[in-house]
Amino acid sequence: MSLSPPRPSLPSLNALRAFEAAARHEGFVGAADELCVTAAAIAQQVRALEDWVGKPLFHRKARGLQLTSEARAMLPRLVAAFDALAGAAHGLRRHADRQEVQIAALPCVAQLWLSPRLGAMRKAFPNLAFSVVALENPPDFARDPFDFGLFFADADVPHCSTQTLVEDELFPVCAPQLLADREGSLDLAGLADMTLLHDARWRNDWARWLRHAGDRQVDARRGSTFSLYSMAVEAAIEEAGILIGHSSLLQAPLGDGRLLAPIDGAALRGPPLSLILPEGGRRDAGTEAVVAWLRETAPAPAGR
Template sequence: MGRRWLPSLSALRGFEAAARHESAKQAAEELSVTATAISHQVRALEEALGVSLFVRKPRQLELTSQGRELQQVLETAFDSISSTLERISGAPCRQAITLSTTPAVAVRWLLSWVCMLRDSHPDIDLRIHASHEPVALDGVTADIAIRYGDGRWPGLVAEKLLDNTFIPACSPHLALNDPAQLPQHSLIHFRNQAAASAPIDWAAWQKQANVPGLDVSAGLVFTDETHAVSAAVGAQGVALMSRQLIEDELREGRLVQSFGPELEGKPFFLVYPESRKNDPTIRAVRDWVMAVPGGLCSL
């Protein structure tokens, strides 16, 4: 075989990171260099190849057709190199990945099943980013997320995970079996200004139930869903909660749903960048989340 011609490997690596993130700044953060260095590497690569690899837009890099072709080849090549190094070294190369979701989904649904991921992929270090506010899936703040909404997020793959049905729930010790009794008890509210979805709250419930004398503005207010659930279990009032997130309490009888109506909220989706759908670590975490008991794919 003749001598291979290759441009700078640093330039290829910098370009691949910039293409994956569609950002020189985020590529620089990943590779621990400056954004200027990434820009110089990409420019040098373009000059060496005699083609434009990106269309430069404000705050974003958009791949040209030649850039997309090169990015796909480099992604496959770098994955192959990583796998080979792992195999011949005998020690798995650890991969860190950050999953962003709400605190309630993390605590009440996901964390009990982290062992499934650890058993099947001991080389993956999972980091949970718990927040009500959606964050960028840029490979720096987070890589993959569980969000609730309509499933339409530009540039992201969205796979439906959970329905989101809101029900009035309370401790059986309250002996509540008729909505007409609600005005005699405290309402438990969950409110968070960072929530991206239209709220399902007691005001929305009352529009359907029309319970006489019910003041939907009064009661206990929590900014964390898990605290609202704890208050309901402790017989401090009646909470309007996602049934999918209190299934353990309902099954064990610590909470009961004595009446309706039920309100359908926006479902939960697993989302990740379209550009990283073939990333082995993304795929591994995706497969784990989709297999967690209680999700639609595990039913």
């Protein structure tokens, strides 16, 4: 007869992870986005955990979820446990002979800034593979297996260091052909009869720039909106209208003349394009070399 009693049964790790994410986000949708599953899958896992616990962990309300007092008391220990688990996993990767660098980037940065540089990066580091994931917001570097991120940031990211790669300026841009009858220039009054192009994420760019330029007449809400900034840039190149350009992303089309900045002066400084680096000594030699290469090769914003 064994003298060692069996370990007590535990709920599944997926159920615990789903609950922990839902508790932090105070909802299933945010947890689903974080874990790349559906909200229904999160709800199913949480229900399974509630069945194991024997009581509800959330109060289901019309405006979202509210933790029960018992669940709220348990949450900090779960958060700490998953952080410790992620730290151990990162440690395994750090000590392995790894040949991959994983990068998180804002979609427009991945498409317009990073993608044109990947060829040169591969040539500079032929023994490394590069994986790029486009995210709307910086990931949780304490848990997600990214080596660094590329985002517009003017504030600190928790548990990370932030280093400016390229300063960013905002100003209107359009195709030269759109101004064929205006001698290549435009004043604020001329915006009144032009189509304004918008990026959905940066929907307030026009309003911010017009306030900065001192205009109170142009309706910043009108025009066409695109879900991706790269689509808005392509529309501007194809003469569909005028867009608020981000200088750090438009070095190529401004440099080769596909786009121009028709209104002199009044550039608005925005958050810089930044390297976001996890703290805690997680970077291996390959990642350190790539980060140094990016710092050295990142050019200044395209001139106006």
